[in-house]
Amino acid sequence: MSVLLSEDFTFIVQGITGREAVNLTRECLDYGSKVVGGVTPGRKGREVHGVPVFDTVEQVTEALGYVPDGSVVTVPPAFTKDAVFEAIVRGVKLVVIVTERIPRRDVAEMVELADRYGARIIGPNCLGVIVPEVCKMGGIGGPAKDAAKAYTPGAIGVMSRSGGMTTEISSTLTAAGLGQSTAISIGGDAIIGSTYAELMPLFEADEQTEGIVIYTEPGGRMEAQLSEWVKENDSRLPIVAFMAGRFMDSEEMKGMSFGHAGTIVEGKEDTATEKIARLEAAGIPVVERIDEIPDAVKDKLGAKV
Amino acid sequence: MGRGHLSNLVEPPDFRAKEVISHTGLTGSELTRATPILARLARLMRDYDMTLAEINPLARLADGSFVALDAHMEMENEARPRQRPLLDDLGVDPTDMREPYEPSAFERNVKAIDSADHRGVIQGKDHGFSGNLGLVIGAGGGSLTLTDAVRSQGGRPANYTEIGGNPSVSKACGLAKEVLSKDGVEKIAVMMSIVSNTRVDIVARGVIKACLELDKDPGETIAIFRIPGAWEEEGFKILERYGVEYCDRSVSMWEAAGRAVAKIQEEQVAGSR
Amino acid sequence: MEARSKELEAVFIEVEVDASIATDAELARKLAEVCPVDIFATDDGHVAIVRSNLDECVLCELCLDAAPDGTVRVKKLYDGTELVR
Ligand code: SF4
Numbered sequence: 001m002s003v004l005l006s007e008d009f010t011f012i013v014q015g016i017t018g019r020e021a022v023n024l025t026r027e028c029l030d031y032g033s034k035v036v037g038g039v040t041p042g043r044k045g046r047e048v049h050g051v052p053v054f055d056t057v058e059q060v061t062e063a064l065g066y067v068p069d070g071s072v073v074t075v076p077p078a079f080t081k082d083a084v085f086e087a088i089v090r091g092v093k094l095v096v097i098v099t100e101r102i103p104r105r106d107v108a109e110m111v112e113l114a115d116r117y118g119a120r121i122i123g124p125n126c127l128g129v130i131v132p133e134v135c136k137m138g139g140i141g142g143p144a145k146d147a148a149k150a151y152t153p154g155a156i157g158v159m160s161r162s163g164g165m166t167t168e169i170s171s172t173l174t175a176a177g178l179g180q181s182t183a184i185s186i187g188g189d190a191i192i193g194s195t196y197a198e199l200m201p202l203f204e205a206d207e208q209t210e211g212i213v214i215y216t217e218p219g220g221r222m223e224a225q226l227s228e229w230v231k232e233n234d235s236r237l238p239i240v241a242f243m244a245g246r247f248m249d250s251e252e253m254k255g256m257s258f259g260h261a262g263t264i265v266e267g268k269e270d271t272a273t274e275k276i277a278r279l280e281a282a283g284i285p286v287v288e289r290i291d292e293i294p295d296a297v298k299d300k301l302g303a304k305v
Numbered sequence: 306m307g308r309g310h311l312s313n314l315v316e317p318p319d320f321r322a323k324e325v326i327s328h329t330g331l332t333g334s335e336l337t338r339a340t341p342i343l344a345r346l347a348r349l350m351r352d353y354d355m356t357l358a359e360i361n362p363l364a365r366l367a368d369g370s371f372v373a374l375d376a377h378m379e380m381e382n383e384a385r386p387r388q389r390p391l392l393d394d395l396g397v398d399p400t401d402m403r404e405p406y407e408p409s410a411f412e413r414n415v416k417a418i419d420s421a422d423h424r425g426v427i428q429g430k431d432h433g434f435s436g437n438l439g440l441v442i443g444a445g446g447g448s449l450t451l452t453d454a455v456r457s458q459g460g461r462p463a464n465y466t467e468i469g470g471n472p473s474v475s476k477a478c479g480l481a482k483e484v485l486s487k488d489g490v491e492k493i494a495v496m497m498s499i500v501s502n503t504r505v506d507i508v509a510r511g512v513i514k515a516c517l518e519l520d521k522d523p524g525e526t527i528a529i530f531r532i533p534g535a536w537e538e539e540g541f542k543i544l545e546r547y548g549v550e551y552c553d554r555s556v557s558m559w560e561a562a563g564r565a566v567a568k569i570q571e572e573q574v575a576g577s578r
Numbered sequence: 579m580e581a582r583s584k585e586l587e588a589v590f591i592e593v594e595v596d597a598s599i600a601t602d603a604e605l606a607r608k609l610a611e612v613c614p615v616d617i618f619a620t621d622d623g624h625v626a627i628v629r630s631n632l633d634e635c636v637l638c639e640l641c642l643d644a645a646p647d648g649t650v651r652v653k654k655l656y657d658g659t660e661l662v663r
Contacts, residue, residue: 023502077383103354103384107312142501144537150499162446167496171554187443217449219531244449247456252433255405258465261383288457290450291557414603473615474590474633482583510590518583539637543590546656 002131002182003157003202003209004094004122009135011070011094012037012060015082016048019138020098021074025049028072029095031136031142036060036068039083057090072128072138080124081106088119096138097123097193101261121193125260127163127185140185141167144221154179156297157203157237159196160215161188161222161260162244169215169242169290176294181209188217188260195222197229204235211297212239216275218248220264223275227282227285236298240293241279241286246272317347334369342371353391354384406432411464416477425472425503427480429464429567429571430488436461438528438569439493441477441512443468447498447558454559455494460566463490471503477511478518485519485526491572492528494565499554505532505540513547524548528568531561587620590656593617595625596649605645612640637661 015021016038026049028035031254037060038053040046046053061067071087071129073080073095080099087095089109095114102124122129126262128138132151140163150171156178160166163185170183184199186192196214203209216223223241230239248258249271257264265271276286289298307328311317322344326336342363350358357379364374380388382402389399397403408416415429440462442451448467455462464484468477484493495512497503509530516523530544532555544551553563599605606625609618615634618641619626641650642663652661 078387101383103387104352104381105313105351105384106354112312112314139502144534146501160446162449162498163442163448164444164498164500165450167501168447168450168558171499172557175555215446217446242450244446244453246453248449250433256430256432258430259449259467263445263449288561289454289557291559442631504636507636514586514633517589518586520583542654556619 001206001208002134003199003206004120004129004182004184005131005135007033007134007136009070009137010034010036010066010068011072012039012057012068012087012092012136013051014057014071014073014087014136015040015075015128016040016051016053017043017046018074019072021072024072024074024139025051026137027073027139027143027147031147032133033135033137034146036064040078051180053204056189057086057092058280061090067091070096070137072096072098074098077102079108084121085113088113088117091117093119094137095119095121096126096128096192097121097187098128098138099123100124100125100189102189104129104189107189107193107300111191118159122184123187123189123193125189126178126187127166128190129182129184130180131182132180134176138185138228139163140183141170150174151183152179154181155208156180156208157209157212158183158187158214159199160184160213161186161217161262162215163188165215165244165290169213169293172290173213173294173297176298178294178297181206190262196226197222200226200233200235200237203237204233207235211301212237213297214239214241216241216279217259217263217274218245218265218272218275219257219260221234221269221272224269224278226276227284230284238297238303239284240300241284242274242290242293243272243279243286243288249273311347311351313351317344317351319344323345335365336370338371339363342373347376353378354388354521355379356381408432411487414483415466415480418476418483422473422476423502425468425470425476427469427472427476428467429480429483430466431464434462434464436463437489437491438565439463439481439487439490439494440466441468441481441495442466443485443497443503443567444500445469447496450460450498450558451494451496451562454562455566458559458563458566460562460569463487468497468508469503471507472511474507474510474514478514479511481512481515482519485515492526492564492565492569494528495530496558496561496565496569497531497532497534498558500532500534502535504536505534506536506543507540508532509540509543509549513543513549522548524550529561531556531558585630587629588632588655590654591632592653592655593627593632593635593641594629594651594653595645599645599649600625608644609641609650612644614638614640617641 019042044055127140130136131154307325309325359377360373530551603623606620647663
């Protein structure tokens with residue numbers, strides 16, 4: 001098994017006629033994903049790589065005769081909230097938001113609405129989710145042949161605040177003979193739909209997953225939240241973390257944002273040093289180099305049995 | 306202390322403000338007078354896309370009314386376009402990004418190159434950096450990882466950059482030239498995490514062209530080129546032609562950064578002899 | 579920004595158009611339309627090459643598709659090979 005996606009998972013692309021969306025659709029189809037429809041208002045009747053385009057999500061569900069499992073939203077920031085609301089209200093349960101630079105208030109509203117409808121949001125500002133050799137939802141890993149190079153099936157769940165680093169880490173695991181159960185680019189913004197701690201129960205319940213690797217950065221409370229979750233839930237899964245942006249701890253960098261919108265040190269709690277201490281206190285080793293991850297994972301897995 | 310969570314889907318209601326204040330133990334006319342102040346502050350926070358809205362201190366006059374003696378508000382950058390009318394009212398110019406410091410010439414130049422061409426995104430910062438190794442790196446998470454890797458191995462970055470979204474040759478070239486034009490920068494390290502959208506060959510052309518246009522030898526100037534991914538075979542051909550040391554994904558980001566640092570240190574040792 | 583250096587053209591890519599099609603106005607228009615990085619332009623009914631854009635070529639071969647076989651050649655100066663139909 002895997003988390004979030006499976007063999008039969010169907011999804012649509014909102015904003016499908018945009019340049020990036022056209023590429024992403026091609027990549028997902030090539031990977032074997034079931035992209036069953038697209039939405040761009042006013043473009044009903046067109047096709048993108050054979051995928052039919054509609055004006056509304058409602059039209060897609062009518063044409064299909066069922067509600068697709070997911071939607072990848074890649075529309076400009078000013079229209080994202082409405083597109084996400086539309087998907088959720090029409091019954092879509094997994095929404096991946098690719099768009100960057102969405103105002104936080106809009107994201108907070110989307111997350112709240114998703115909660116009320118029992119839907120889940122991944123992102124914004126993310127590359128999506130991939131279950132190696134099964135399904136890829138979003139631009140994660142790039143063209144199908146490149147994604148196949150980096151991602152292989154296996155027992156490690158990957159969660160990352162950086163889309164590109166999701167691939168770098170998975171590729172490093174692959175090279176060391178450690179495949180991935182599911183890799184999730186969770187998004188780089190200050191407010192995101194699903195944090196590490198919110199995704200942990202899914203991995204916990206997934207038989208295929210035996211360990212977790214996370215990529216973390218300064219800024220926000222997500223790592224502290226994960227530490228608390230691990231302590232409170234007596235998780236069966238060993239976790240290894242990598243922390244980027246240690247240089248941001250220096251005094252001159254205070255208040256500057258690097259890398260992602262959510263990566264900013266405003267208070268002591270946001271610093272890499274503080275986060276590393278918290279994670280380690282929860283039994284999560286934090287490595288300094290990406291190439292140290294496979295050994296750290298093997299150590300942890302070995303220690304468990 | 307009183308604390309409360311508010312829904313973002315509806316206008317913050319007065320009763321929530323009243324509840325929060327009542328948690329502090331306040332009652333009587335103080336409670337009824339303070340309630341609308343907090344409620345309005347909450348609405349202002351939401352309506353104007355603030356990331357912080359603070360009244361501190363709030364004073365009570367002899368007649369029992371409250372006045373704000375000071376206040377602090379921070380608006381999110383992403384919301385600036387839709388909050389333009391308010392910003393105009395306040396006289397905040399669209400170009401004034403209210404950074405915590407004055408942007409440097411390098412930062413301004415990189416920004417100008419970025420906005421002149423819509424293909425790809427480049428960002429550059431040098432506030433707080435003063436080393437001798439120029440960094441032409443990407444993307445978001447990759448740049449953070451690589452900057453750490455350079456510093457942890459004794460390297461001194463001259464700047465920070467982010468390349469992403471498949472920039473044009475001229476944009477990559479422009480960025481590399483800016484980095485190379487910084488005082489004290491002799492070599493650049495060109496590194497990214499595995500790319501799937503940005504093209505290896507396009508970035509390779511850009512950085513090599515930057516060297517050539519500045520009359521520098523690319524093989525000498527580019528300490529290391531480590532960008533694996535899309536179009537890497539084509540990129541590696543170009544790098545080979547100009548004698549630039551490059552590596553693929555089998556060389557880790559840490560190791561690539563280490564090689565760049567070692568090169569610049571060797572040079573310094575040689576130079577000081 | 580002050581000009582601090584020269585600007586080079588055609589360091590990596592050269593595009594050649596056969597004399598037989600150089601004056602074909604219709605083809606000139608078509609080439610200008612397909613090339614995503616504006617390497618082709620129409621100049622008074624002639625096919626013109628925008629030299630300052632040559633190094634931006636993304637090797638997409640759309641120009642080769644648009645022109646009769648053998649009439650457009652995209653040369654990769656860094657390895658001596660060329661794209662041609
Ligand atoms: S190969 Fe593509 S980019 Fe290059 S000249 Fe032809 S059309 Fe333009």
